[in-house]
Amino acid sequence: PAVLGRGRVGTQEPKRPNILLVQADPIPAQIITGQEDPPQGWHSTGQGKLAPAPTVTFEQTAKDTARYDTLVLPLDIGQSPDAQVERVAVTDAKGQAVGIGDVCALRITTPKGVDYYVNDLRWAAIATAPGLVKQVGPLRTDARAAVIRLSPDGAVRTFSTVGASLLELNGKAVRDR
Incomplete structure (x- = not known):
């Protein structure tokens, strides 16, 4: 995945279907892979072993309630994330x-x-x-x-x-x- 703008993240594989995530509120997005402290961006490969894996995060600060209203849009091969x-x-x-x-x-x-x-x-x-x-x-x-x-x-x-x-x-x- 890649950050495609504020509040926007998606995959960009030219010969495969892709996915776009868009926040209703344009909050900062980040891709974390293999972070140790705090542990983020890992997946289990079995037998207690971990491997780095990209993890999407959206960050906001709120006094009462944080809202993450997110569009998850599957994209056909070659479809623009527009x-x-x-x-x-x-x-x-x-x-x-x-x-x-x-x-x-x-x-x-x-x-x-x-x-x-x-x-x-x-x-x-x-x-x-x-x-x-x-x-x-x-x-x-x-x-x-x-x-x-x-x-x-x-x-x-x-x-x-x-x-x-x-x-x-x-x-x-x-x-x-």
């Missing part, structure tokens, strides 16, 4: 801001389009009943969790929700085809 991840502001039904500790909302942009990912963490468990209405960028939903994929021109390609009775994009209902 993906951007950004947090999307969330408001409740009354227009009040909802914090990232309550709802994780991400916009993932690639050459294939835009994905919105919403995970309402205010629920104790994944439920099937509709939940709390929230506005996430152009989305309005009461889903516990939702993913919606848009084409580069903004058309809905596919979507999936858990516990939703409402899913709108730019004020229009999103429905099964």
Whole structure:
């Protein structure tokens, strides 16, 4: 693996599939291999023997809770690691801001389009009943969790929700085809 920028790490094998890891918050990334103190970057080869192995670390300092919302994107052979991840502001039904500790909302942009990912963490468990209405960028939903994929021109390609009775994009209902 290699550090590909702040908050971005991936493999870059020209003749193999690769993987890209992108943090929602651009925090420093580091690859550690065979570090003695503290021990990091090792794997067991069996019989109590260790061998150096690259280990990805992302580092941040937080007073209360550190959040690591990470995109893990498999890449086809030759596919460019061209993906951007950004947090999307969330408001409740009354227009009040909802914090990232309550709802994780991400916009993932690639050459294939835009994905919105919403995970309402205010629920104790994944439920099937509709939940709390929230506005996430152009989305309005009461889903516990939702993913919606848009084409580069903004058309809905596919979507999936858990516990939703409402899913709108730019004020229009999103429905099964």
